[in-house]
Amino acid sequence: MSQDFAAQALAMEDRRFRAMAASDIAELNAVLADDLHYTHANGMVEDRAEFIRKITSGERSYRKVTLVGRTVSPQPGFTAIFGQVDVEVMRTAGLLLNRLDYTAIYRDADPRLFAWSAVKAQA
DSSP states (O other), rough: OHHHHHHHEEHHHHHHHHHHHHHHHHHHHEEEEEEEEEEOOTEEEEEHHHHHHHHHTSSSSEEEEEEEEEEEEETTTTEEEEEEEEEEEETTTEHHHHHHHHEEEESSSSOOOOEEEEOOEEE
């Protein structure tokens, strides 16, 4: 379990949060794994293509993604990140502001985001 893999995962996560807030599709394509499994706080699950399609189409526009805190857990073959993030996102249904508790998984062999699962943080 190398600290290099953990640092790599943190760097990828920072890149992803910036790309989401900027609607930078090229960067999102670079940081999301081909077999991404993305579970939103409302329970909706998307693959990489659907996640990117909704941003490209404007159905979902992340205005702000602000890291509140996170811990890193290097494991054999992957790094898990447990964190909290404030998200401001415009959807067709309107503006959504949430604080989310999340788990993100980054594989050592492919440092792009492989899995994401989030829930609304308890107030």
